[in-house]
């Protein structure tokens with residue numbers, strides 16, 4: 001009974017840690033979403049992962065955010081797949097490359113365009129990201145536990161907290 005509730009508490013702690021690892025990126029940093037910043041420079045050197053969020057800081061009415069196709073991004077065509085009219089706007093990233101432009105006339109052409117490539121995250125240690133596990137890999141080493149322990153290793157304080165919970169459950 002006690003161990004079951006402690007296990008649930010442990011699961012809650014672990015899922016909170018996973019949620020806390022998501023990063024919020026403020027588009028254009030202190031400049032925000034406006035005419036002026038070079039958003040392709042802004043994205044360079046950043047790694048975007050599924051679940052991360054983009055915060056577009058702009059005054060409602062002055063700008064907006066349209067998610068568009070690559071060709072509409074390239075040509076600054078305001079053919080929105082998703083529209084965010086109210087600023088500031090928060091967008092949660094899913095896998096793939098996402099293209100955002102400002103739909104106010106002339107703004108995209110003046111540089112208000114942002115392309116973000118989002119990886120699936122959690123690359124296998126020592127493997128290249130996105131590489132599928134080799135089929136028929138050695139049966140004694142399932143991949144799930146190793147990735148779980150890798151996650152715990154990345155958060156030693158969490159591992160200690162989890163260990164305390166487990167001890168509480170046992171004694």
Ligand SMILES: *[C@@H]1O[C@H](CO)[C@@H](O)[C@H](O)[C@H]1NC(C)=O
Pocket residue numbers: 038039040041044111
């Ligand atoms: C923005 O920066 C990229 C490289 O980071 C550069 O290739 C591009 O020409 C710049 N765009 C403008 C409009 O300056």
Ligand SMILES: [Cu+2]
Pocket residue numbers: 034035062063064102103104107108112
């Ligand atoms: Cu604009």
